[in-house]
Amino acid sequence: MNPEIQLMLARRQRFIQRWPLIALVAALITIGFYIWAFIKQPILVNPLHVINLIQTNGLDSATQSLLAIVAPILFLAIGALLLLLLLFVTVGLIN
Numbered sequence: 337m338n339p340e341i342q343l344m345l346a347r348r349q350r351f352i353q354r355w356p357l358i359a360l361v362a363a364l365i366t367i368g369f370y371i372w373a374f375i376k377q378p379i380l381v382n383p384l385h386v387i388n389l390i391q392t393n394g395l396d397s398a399t400q401s402l403l404a405i406v407a408p409i410l411f412l413a414i415g416a417l418l419l420l421l422l423l424f425v426t427v428g429l430i431n
Contacts, residue, residue, distance in 0.1 A: 389395040
């Protein structure tokens with residue numbers, strides 16, 4: 337093997353060794369955000385809270401309109417992110 341390939345393999349090995357820590361930190365940040373949002377902004381992440389607000393007329397029409405616009409956009413964004421994840425994993429496995 338030439339030195340360039342050995343260097344690339346060494347870098348990849350270091351990244352693979354560090355990946356569990358990186359993934360754990362990313363997961364903790366994500367979980368922390370959702371816990372914060374559930375407590376401070378339940379309308380963003382708690383569908384039961386939104387249903388309760390709709391049933392008790394506690395949700396004004398502007399917020400209902402905003403949710404009607406934003407929900408499909410978020411659904412499409414999450415789908416795009418999942419497709420990108422599949423693409424990156426596939427490219428990573430091919431290489």
